[in-house]
Amino acid sequence: MPQTETTPSHHPPGKWITCIIPAEHGLDIDLMTTLKNGKGVITTSSSRCRGYSGWTVTNPPANAMPPANPVSVVTVVVAEDRAEEIFLFLTQRITHALQEGNAILFQGVLSHLSQYELPVGIPGEGHINTL
Amino acid sequence: MTRTMTILTDVKLITCIVQRGMSDIIVKAAREAGAQGATVTYAKGSGVRERLGLLGVAVEVDKEIITIVVSSQQMDAVFEHIYLAGQLDVPGMGFLYVTPLEKAATFIPNDVLDKIKP
Amino acid sequence: MPQDNTPAPSPNTAPVTSRQVSYNLLTPKIKRNIRGEIVPHRTPPVKLTFQDKYRLLKNYTLGRFLKPFRVILPLSLFLGSSQWLVLQHPPHGAGSLLLGSLIVSLGLMLLLEGVRTGMIPFGEIIGQALPQQFPLPLVTTILFLFGTGLTLFEPSWKPLLAAASRLPVATAPHVTYLANAKALWLEGVTGVAVGLALVFGNLRVIHAWNLKPVVIGSLALALVLTLVSWLMPNQEGIIELAWGIGRATSAPIAVSLILALGTGVFVSVTHGNRAGWGLGLIGLSALFATIGVLLLALAVAVTTPTQSIIAMARETVASTRAAQPASIVDAMDSALRATLPIVCCLAIFYLFVLKKNIRNPGMLLYGMALSILGLAVFNIGMGLGLSTAGVEMELWLATLSQPSAILSAPTPSGYLACILFAVPLAFGATLGEPGLNIFGSAVESLSNGVLKKKRLILLVASGAALGTAIGVISMLFALPFAWILLPACLLAMLLALLSSEERVALAWDSGGVTPGPMAIPLILSVGEGLGGALNGPGILALAALGSIITYLALGFWDRPIPGATGE
Numbered sequence: 001m002p003q004t005e006t007t008p009s010h011h012p013p014g015k016w017i018t019c020i021i022p023a024e025h026g027l028d029i030d031l032m033t034t035l036k037n038g039k040g041v042i043t044t045s046s047s048r049c050r051g052y053s054g055w056t057v058t059n060p061p062a063n064a065m066p067p068a069n070p071v072s073v074v075t076v077v078v079a080e081d082r083a084e085e086i087f088l089f090l091t092q093r094i095t096h097a098l099q100e101g102n103a104i105l106f107q108g109v110l111s112h113l114s115q116y117e118l119p120v121g122i123p124g125e126g127h128i129n130t131l
Numbered sequence: 132m133t134r135t136m137t138i139l140t141d142v143k144l145i146t147c148i149v150q151r152g153m154s155d156i157i158v159k160a161a162r163e164a165g166a167q168g169a170t171v172t173y174a175k176g177s178g179v180r181e182r183l184g185l186l187g188v189a190v191e192v193d194k195e196i197i198t199i200v201v202s203s204q205q206m207d208a209v210f211e212h213i214y215l216a217g218q219l220d221v222p223g224m225g226f227l228y229v230t231p232l233e234k235a236a237t238f239i240p241n242d243v244l245d246k247i248k249p
Numbered sequence: 250m251p252q253d254n255t256p257a258p259s260p261n262t263a264p265v266t267s268r269q270v271s272y273n274l275l276t277p278k279i280k281r282n283i284r285g286e287i288v289p290h291r292t293p294p295v296k297l298t299f300q301d302k303y304r305l306l307k308n309y310t311l312g313r314f315l316k317p318f319r320v321i322l323p324l325s326l327f328l329g330s331s332q333w334l335v336l337q338h339p340p341h342g343a344g345s346l347l348l349g350s351l352i353v354s355l356g357l358m359l360l361l362e363g364v365r366t367g368m369i370p371f372g373e374i375i376g377q378a379l380p381q382q383f384p385l386p387l388v389t390t391i392l393f394l395f396g397t398g399l400t401l402f403e404p405s406w407k408p409l410l411a412a413a414s415r416l417p418v419a420t421a422p423h424v425t426y427l428a429n430a431k432a433l434w435l436e437g438v439t440g441v442a443v444g445l446a447l448v449f450g451n452l453r454v455i456h457a458w459n460l461k462p463v464v465i466g467s468l469a470l471a472l473v474l475t476l477v478s479w480l481m482p483n484q485e486g487i488i489e490l491a492w493g494i495g496r497a498t499s500a501p502i503a504v505s506l507i508l509a510l511g512t513g514v515f516v517s518v519t520h521g522n523r524a525g526w527g528l529g530l531i532g533l534s535a536l537f538a539t540i541g542v543l544l545l546a547l548a549v550a551v552t553t554p555t556q557s558i559i560a561m562a563r564e565t566v567a568s569t570r571a572a573q574p575a576s577i578v579d580a581m582d583s584a585l586r587a588t589l590p591i592v593c594c595l596a597i598f599y600l601f602v603l604k605k606n607i608r609n610p611g612m613l614l615y616g617m618a619l620s621i622l623g624l625a626v627f628n629i630g631m632g633l634g635l636s637t638a639g640v641e642m643e644l645w646l647a648t649l650s651q652p653s654a655i656l657s658a659p660t661p662s663g664y665l666a667c668i669l670f671a672v673p674l675a676f677g678a679t680l681g682e683p684g685l686n687i688f689g690s691a692v693e694s695l696s697n698g699v700l701k702k703k704r705l706i707l708l709v710a711s712g713a714a715l716g717t718a719i720g721v722i723s724m725l726f727a728l729p730f731a732w733i734l735l736p737a738c739l740l741a742m743l744l745a746l747l748s749s750e751e752r753v754a755l756a757w758d759s760g761g762v763t764p765g766p767m768a769i770p771l772i773l774s775v776g777e778g779l780g781g782a783l784n785g786p787g788i789l790a791l792a793a794l795g796s797i798i799t800y801l802a803l804g805f806w807d808r809p810i811p812g813a814t815g816e
Contacts, residue, residue, distance in 0.1 A: 015233070020170055049172040050699045052158055066162075070699045073170060073198075091136055091236050098238050104168070106142060106200060106235035154698070173697055182295045186302060188366075188615060189309035195698075211267075 014113035015083035019074045019090055019105040021097050023048055028072035031093060035076060039089060043077040043116050053101070069102075083107060137239050141203040142232040145210060148176065149217055149225035151193035160216030161199050164209040172196045179223070190223070200235060310358070317357035317681060318350075324677035325350035328638045331670055349634015353767075356627025357683055359619050360501060364687050367616015368505040375598055376513020376527075380455065389448050395510070395594070396447035396534070397440040399503040402590045409493050410435065412773055412785050413486070421486035422559045427546060428490070434545060439494055442541035443534040447507065450530040454515050460529045461745060461753050467536045468742050471495075472735065474543040479731040482555070487546045489730055493786020495539030496764060496793040501683040502588055502620060504762050507531055508691050528695075531688075532757025535793070584625035592617055627683065627766065636770045643778035664725050668718055671775050675717035675792055678771045679710035684762035692755065700755075708803060709759045709796040716795020717772060720788035724779045730787045737794045744801035752804045760797035764789050 021027045028046040035041040051071035078086050087107055097103035145166075147157050151173070158169045173195060180190040201209050206229060218224050280288040297305070325346050379388045413428035427435055453460060475491075478484050507530050515527025549558070595617075679685060689702035716737075723733045745753050764772055772792055776785030 047172060048697050049170045050697045051168065051170045052162075053168045068171075068699050070696065071170060073172070087234075087236075098236065101238040104200065104235060104237035106144065106232045108144065108230055108232045171698060173694055179295060182292055183297070183305075184294060186297065186305060188612070189305045 011112040011114055012079065014077060014079050014110040015107055016110050017076045017078070017083070017087055017090060017105060017107045019076075019094060019103065020049075020051060020071050021074065021094055021103045023070035023072045027094070027097065028074050031074050031090070034093060035086075035089075039086060041076060041078060041082075041086060042118065044074060046072050046074045049073050077110065077113065079113070136236060137244065139235040139237070139239075140233075142235045143201050143203050143206045144230040144232050145199045145201055145206065145213070145227065146230065147197045147199070147213055147217065147225060147227045148174075148194055149197070149219075150191045150223075151195055153217060153225065154195040154197050157197045157213055157217050158199075160212045161197075161201075161209050163216075164212035165205045166199045166201050166209050169197055169199045172198075200232070313358045313362055314354060317361070317686075318354035320677065320681040321350045321354045321357070324674070324681060325634060325638070327673055327677060328635070328642065332638070332641065335666075346634040346638055349630045349632075349637075352630030352633060353627055353635065353681075354630075356623050356625070356630050357681065357686070359623030360627055360683050361623070361686055361690075363616045363619030363621070363623050364501065364505040365616070365690065366619070367613050368502060368620055369509045369687075369691065371595060371613050371617070372506040372509025373513040373516070375595070376510040376515075377517040378513075380514055380517050385455075389452070392447045392451055392510075393444040396444035396507070398590055398594060399506065400440040400443040400534075400538075401436060402586055402588075409490070409769065409773065409786055409789075412777065413490050422555065423484055423546060423550060424486035424490050426558045427487075427549065431545075431549065435494075435542065438541040438545045439538045442537040446534040446537040447510070447530060449537075450511065450533045451514050453529070454511065454527050455518050459750060461748075461750055464529070464532065464536065464753055464757055465742055465745055467533070467540060468738060468745070471536060471540050471543065472738050472742075474540060474547065475731065475734065475738075478543055478546060479729075481547075481550060484546065484550065487543070488734065489784065489787035489790070491539050491542035491546065492734065492790030494542050495535045495537075496761070496789050500765055501687055502591065502624065504531060504684040504765075505620075505687045505691075506591065507534070508688065508758075512691070512695065528692075528751075528754040528758050530758070531761035532754065535757070535761040581625045581629075584621060584628055588617075588621045588624060592621070631766065631770065635767075639771045639774035642771075643774040667725060667779060668721050671721045671779075672714045672718050674771055674775065675768065676710045676714035678768035679713040679763050679792070679796075680706060682763050682765045682767045684765040685709060685759065688759060688762045705755075705759065708800055709763055712796030712799030713763055713768070713792040714795070715799060716792040717775070717788055719795065720784075720791035721775065721779060723791075724776070724784050724788070730784070733791060734787075734794075737791065737798065741794060741798050741801065744798060744804075748801050748804050752801060756797045756800040756804075759800060760793040763796055764792055768792070 019031065021031070032044045032046060035044055049071050050068040052066050052068055076086060076090070087105070090105055091098065094103050094105070098105075145161075149157060154171045158171065161169055173193065175192045176194040177192065180187040180192060183190060199209065210227065210229065214220070214227060217227075219227055277290050277292075279290055282288055329343055329346050379391065383391070410428050410432060413424050414432070449463070452458070453463065475488050478487050478491075508528075511527035511530045513527075685706055686702075689705045692700050692705060693702040719733060719737075723730070745756075748756070769789065772788050773785035776788035
């Protein structure tokens with residue numbers, strides 16, 4: 001479509017990183033706050049899910065459903081050039097859960113990314129521009 | 132002791148959106164095809180419901196979203212097995228797609244790692 | 250597992266052939282106006298053939314009908330066949346029993362669907378909007394009125410009152426007096442107690458107080474009051490009545506609204522980042538109602554001399570004696586009375602407060618209409634089949650357990666028969682309980698499917714069966730109710746002390762929703778048939794306590810409940 005040719009330049013490519021972590025201990029809130037305070041990343045979201053994990057079950061029964069665990073799925077969207085840094089930061093942040101086999105994180109490519117800025121003057125929120 | 136981080140490559144993400152209550156079938160199918168984990172979220176959908184008028188009440192809005200991380204080699208098998216088990220060729224049953232992933236990180240037991248080392 | 254990994258083009262010929270279609274060919278072509286803006290695309294309505302419509306509606310209704318039917322039908326068959334076995338002839342109205350179970354299942358289907366699409370979303374919207382739009386004192390007042398109103402108009406605990414009012418004056422003067430002369434007071438106290446519980450429960454959520462101390466504290470208070478009441482003269486039956494009423498306050502529609510209100514308030518206050526899901530309101534209501542009734546009975550006993558109570562009880566008893574049979578008009582009437590005030594109240598909310606918060610009013614109205622209709626149909630079905638069967642059963646259970654009857658003496662096999670009969674009955678009736686089904690679905694979706702509805706219901710029903718069995722045994726051996734109740738409460742208290750916050754909330758809530766309109770008439774009949782009208786409410790209380798204890802006790806083997814540790 002010829003009309004949309006200008007759009008990609010406004011919306012640069014980016015990366016998305018998703019962490020699946022245990023829902024207990026408020027780990028998702030902790031991740032999002034440290035991302036905001038430590039890295040200035042506010043384009044994060046968290047949702048509650050139930051997760052089935054293969055590695056943690058030593059001898060999974062052949063046909064039965066493995067037990068489900070409550071998990072949080074935290075998704076972070078970042079600019080392309082910051083992806084490596086944030087990925088590393090996240091792995092360090094959830095090392096404990098990773099070591100216990102309760103977590104996974106993965107990264108994918110985004111073709112377009114829109115700007116996200118907070119309005120100026122919200123108490124407790126600095127004027128952060130992530131991208 | 133320095134810790135080494137294992138980064139997995141050749142990973143794909145399969146996402147499947149089905150009617151509420153169907154996820155067990157999907158997760159089971161994915162496991163049968165070799166997938167090693169799955170995450171299920173409750174969600175609401177929309178689409179054909181709004182176009183049916185009064186009969187729209189008979190269409191389930193409640194959905195489940197299943198995300199499964201697979202290797203690029205097993206992707207086709209998992210995709211196909213889920214597609215058949217979930218009867219996704221029947222109208223209104225659900226929707227399935229694959230997202231490429233650059234990399235993933237998770238805990239992998241050492242004995243598993245040793246086995247694949249040359 | 251990894252041996253399944255086949256190379257990308259699968260070597261073993263797959264049973265499916267795939268074809269590739271560009272999605273570009275399937276999406277609508279978007280038009281732009283002169284300024285280059287997108288002209289909104291309108292999808293044309295779908296035209297369905299008659300066959301499509303039939304298939305759609307069949308899929309929608311059949312599964313929803315079969316689910317309750319699979320529970321209700323065995324229950325009816327069990328009731329009918331055991332009557333046949335005992336009475337040695339086919340039960341009266343076997344046909345109406347079957348028809349009744351069909352209608353009950355239909356009612357349950359409508360009710361559950363209506364609650365899911367109407368009552369729960371509406372309750373959640375109100376719960377979310379209340380703390381955001383009003384100052385706390387006003388929220389508290391509204392919640393109080395809401396809880397009181399809900400309870401006063403719910404008919405499910407009225408059979409209890411009716412049973413109590415039919416008691417012989419000589420054996421239980423205080424109960425007959427309360428249930429007849431002070432019936433309004435009794436209802437008022439229960440309503441106020443539930444109102445208070447709602448206020449307290451929501452304040453707890455808003456201020457992040459823990460639930461466990463509240464539950465344990467009120468349980469301790471109830472225990473002390475029970476003990477006092479037990480030791481006082483002429484108080485026979487008061488304990489049973491109080492604990493029975495406490496267990497029976499929350500009927501299906503009230504359950505759904507209270508539940509949704511709690512989750513709504515919880516979401517709006519905590520933004521979902523705290524443990525628990527705003528549960529516990531129903532359990533608190535039950536406990537508070539028990540305490541309220543015990544306090545009322547004590548107040549009456551202290552202020553009014555026993556002689557005048559007996560005299561007054563005699564006077565009033567005659568006028569209310571007639572037990573009313575349930576007809577279609579009655580059922581419709583009670584369903585409307587149970588729901589109309591709530592719906593009017595909700596409508597006022599809707600018109601003046603929340604209009605902007607509601608996105609799909611048509612669907613909500615559909616759901617609410619469906620729940621009212623469902624409740625009415627359910628009541629009709631119960632009146633037609635199960636309740637009547639229950640009354641008949643009451644008669645032959647009496648003959649089975651009493652020495653005076655057909656069996657010359659109460660034989661061990663007679664006792665065993667009573668227990669063997671009561672346990673599946675309590676189990677089946679609890680499985681079909683609408684309130685428990687609503688609660689189970691709510692818990693399943695709140696926990697994102699980690700806590701399965703089926704499992705919860707099975708656990709609670711087994712617990713109810715266990716409690717009923719213990720109640721029946723205590724009755725057959727004529728043990729005082731307090732001997733069973735007090736240890737059971739102490740055990741529940743101890744388990745609550747050791748369990749996690751979430752499990753306590755879940756356990757007490759599921760004990761609060763059972764028994765409901767399904768199990769109350771049946772379990773009451775068992776109690777009354779075995780031990781006279783005094784014991785019916787007692788068995789109800791034991792059934793609920795059985796569920797609570799079972800759920801808490803199994804928690805020690807179970808995996809922890811999600812969000813157990815909180816922030």
